[in-house]
Amino acid sequence: MTIADRKAREKEALRMLILNGAKKLFIEKGIEQITIRNIADEIDYSVGTVYVYFKDKNAILHDLHSIGFQELGGYFQELFSIEDPLDRLKKMGITYMKFALENQEMYDLMFNVKAPMESIESSEKEDWNEGTNAFGALKNTVAQCMENGHFSGHSLEPLSFIIWSLVHGMCCLEIRNRTKGVKFDNPDTILYDGYKEFLKILEKL
Amino acid sequence: MTIADRKAREKEALRMLILNGAKKLFIEKGIEQITIRNIADEIDYSVGTVYVYFKDKNAILHDLHSIGFQELGGYFQELFSIEDPLDRLKKMGITYMKFALENQEMYDLMFNVKAPMESIESSEKEDWNEGTNAFGALKNTVAQCMENGHFSGHSLEPLSFIIWSLVHGMCCLEIRNRTKGVKFDNPDTILYDGYKEFLKILEKL
DNA sequence: TCAAAAAAATGAACGTTGTTCAAAAAATAA
DNA sequence: TTATTTTTTGAACAACGTTCATTTTTTTGA
Numbered sequence: 240m241t242i243a244d245r246k247a248r249e250k251e252a253l254r255m256l257i258l259n260g261a262k263k264l265f266i267e268k269g270i271e272q273i274t275i276r277n278i279a280d281e282i283d284y285s286v287g288t289v290y291v292y293f294k295d296k297n298a299i300l301h302d303l304h305s306i307g308f309q310e311l312g313g314y315f316q317e318l319f320s321i322e323d324p325l326d327r328l329k330k331m332g333i334t335y336m337k338f339a340l341e342n343q344e345m346y347d348l349m350f351n352v353k354a355p356m357e358s359i360e361s362s363e364k365e366d367w368n369e370g371t372n373a374f375g376a377l378k379n380t381v382a383q384c385m386e387n388g389h390f391s392g393h394s395l396e397p398l399s400f401i402i403w404s405l406v407h408g409m410c411c412l413e414i415r416n417r418t419k420g421v422k423f424d425n426p427d428t429i430l431y432d433g434y435k436e437f438l439k440i441l442e443k444l
Numbered sequence: 445m446t447i448a449d450r451k452a453r454e455k456e457a458l459r460m461l462i463l464n465g466a467k468k469l470f471i472e473k474g475i476e477q478i479t480i481r482n483i484a485d486e487i488d489y490s491v492g493t494v495y496v497y498f499k500d501k502n503a504i505l506h507d508l509h510s511i512g513f514q515e516l517g518g519y520f521q522e523l524f525s526i527e528d529p530l531d532r533l534k535k536m537g538i539t540y541m542k543f544a545l546e547n548q549e550m551y552d553l554m555f556n557v558k559a560p561m562e563s564i565e566s567s568e569k570e571d572w573n574e575g576t577n578a579f580g581a582l583k584n585t586v587a588q589c590m591e592n593g594h595f596s597g598h599s600l601e602p603l604s605f606i607i608w609s610l611v612h613g614m615c616c617l618e619i620r621n622r623t624k625g626v627k628f629d630n631p632d633t634i635l636y637d638g639y640k641e642f643l644k645i646l647e648k649l
Numbered sequence: 650t651c652a653a654a655a656a657a658a659t660g661a662a663c664g665t666t667g668t669t670c671a672a673a674a675a676a677t678a679a
Numbered sequence: 680t681t682a683t684t685t686t687t688t689g690a691a692c693a694a695c696g697t698t699c700a701t702t703t704t705t706t707t708g709a
Contacts, residue, residue, distance in 0.1 A: 271558075275696065285659045287699085296696065351556065353476075356621040367625025374626050396629050397641040401610055404638065408613025409606070416561040420572025421579050424601050433609065436602040443648055451676095451685085480667065490688045492670085501667065 254292050256282050261299050262306065270300075270344055270352065300348060301358035307345040308369040314338045315376065324383035329438055331380060332406050336430065339410035347414055350407060377403055390444045409433055459497050461487050466504050467511065475505075475549055475557065505553060506563035512550040513574040519543045520581065529588035534643055536585060537611050541635065544615035552619055555612060582608055595649045614638055 260281040265273055275296060279286045293299045314334050321327040339346040348355065349369070359367055378399045384390055390398060409430050412418050423429045465486040470478055480501060484491045498504045519539050526532040544551040553560065554574070564572060583604045589595055595603060614635050617623050628634045 370626045397637040401638045404613030405610040408609030411616050421575045432602040433606045
C-alpha cells in the first residue's frame with residue numbers, strides 16, 4: 240500500500256518534471272522550437288520515458304495549456320476585491336491583456352494553437368472546460384453589470400462574447416505580428432489606445 | 445530578345461503553377477498537411493525545382509497569403525457601391541466574416557500563421573503592405589462615418605483598430621476551435637449573434 | 650539473502666520533414 | 680555539329696514524432 244502510494248507520487252513527480260521541463264523550453268525558445276528530444280535532454284531522461292507519461296506531443300501541449308489557465312486564474316485573483324462589477328469588468332480586460340502580453344507563448348497555446356484542442360477531441364474528454372470556465376467568469380461580471388442597470392437593450396451572452404473577441408483580437412494581432420507590420424500612427428501604444436477607446440464605448444452602453 | 449521574353453514568361457508560368465498547386469493542396473488538406481514533396485508531386489516536378497523558384501517554404505506561404513488578400517479584395521468589391529459610410533461599415537464586417545468563414549485556411553494564413561510575416565522579416569521587404577492596405581480601407585470608411593457626424597468623441601485609428609480586433613477575434617476563436625468547445629447557449633449562431641450585438645453598439649456611438 | 654517476477658527506462662530504428670547541391674538533361678549559341 | 684548555358688533532378692543530410700524489443704531497476708516471496 241505505501242509502496243503503491245510512493246510509486247504513484249513518483250509517477251506524478253516525473254510527470255510534472257516533464258511538464259516543467261517542457262514549459263521552460265517553451266518559454267525560452269517558443270513553441271515552434273519544442274521537441275520531445277529537447278524535453279528529454281532537459282530533464283535527463285530518454286525520449287521513450289516521455290512517451291510512457293504522455294500519449295503524444297499534443298497531450299503535453301494540452302497539459303501545458305491547462306497550466307496556462309491556472310496561471311491566468313492567478314492574474315484574475317486581484318479582481319475579486321473589486322466590488323463594482325463595471326469597474327471589475329474594465330480591470331478584467333486590462334488584466335487579460337497583461338497576461339497575454341507577459342506570457343505570449345502561453346497565451347498563444349491557450350487560445351490559438353490547435354494542438355490542445357486536438358488533444359481534447361481525440362480523448363474521451365467532454366468539452367473545453369478551461370475555456371468555458373474563463374468565459375463564465377467574464378459572463379458573470381457582465382451579468383452583474385446588467386443587474387446594476389448597465390448595457391440595457393443588450394443580450395448577456397453575445398455581448399460577453401464580443402467583449403472577449405475584442406480583447407482577444409487585439410492580443411492575437413499583436414502576438415502573431417500583425418500590428419508591427421501595419422503602419423499605425425502610434426504602433427507602440429495601439430493596444431493601449433484601442434482599449435481606452437473600448438472603455439469610452441463601455442461608458443455609453 | 446524574344447527568347448529571353450519567352451523564358452521570362454515560362455518562369456512566371458511555372459511559378460504560378462507551383463503556387464496554384466500549393467493552394468489546391470492547401471485548401472483541400474489544410475496548412476498542416478502541406479509539404480514541398482506534396483506540391484512537387486501535384487505539379488509533376490521535382491522538389492529541387494520548387495527550391496529554384498522559392499527560397500523556402502515560408503516564401504511559398506507568403507505568396508499564398510498575398511493571393512489571399514487579392515481574394516479578400518474581390519469580396520470587398522460589392523462594398524464600393526454603398527454610398528452611406530455607416531451602412532458600408534456595417535456591411536464590411538459581414539463581408540469580412542463571410543470571407544473568413546468561407547476561406548478558413550486562407551484567412552488563417554493571412555492573419556494568424558507566423559510564416560508569411562517571417563518571410564517579410566527575412567527579406568528586404570518593407571512592411572506588411574497587404575495588412576496596411578486592408579486596414580486602410582477600414583480606416584477610410586470609419587473616417588467618412590466621422591465626417592458624417594458619427595462616433596463623436598472617438599479617435600479614428602484606435603476605433604478602427606478595435607473594430608478590426610472585434611471581428612478578427614470572433615473569426616479567430618471560431619477558426620481555431622475555441623467556440624465549439626465553450627458551452628454557449630446558441631453555439632451555432634454565436635458569431636452572428638455577436639455581430640448583431642456589435643451593430644447595436646455602433647448605433648449608439 | 651537471493652532468485653524470480655514485475656515495473657520502469659532505454660535508445661536504435663522507421664517513416665517523415667525541409668533543404669542542399671553535385672550531377673544529368675535540355676535548351677541555346679556559335 | 681559542338682560548345683556553352685540554363686534548367687531540372689533526386690540522392691543525401693540532419694532533425695522530427697513515434698514505436699517497441701531490449702535492458703536496467705525495483706519489488707516480491709522463500
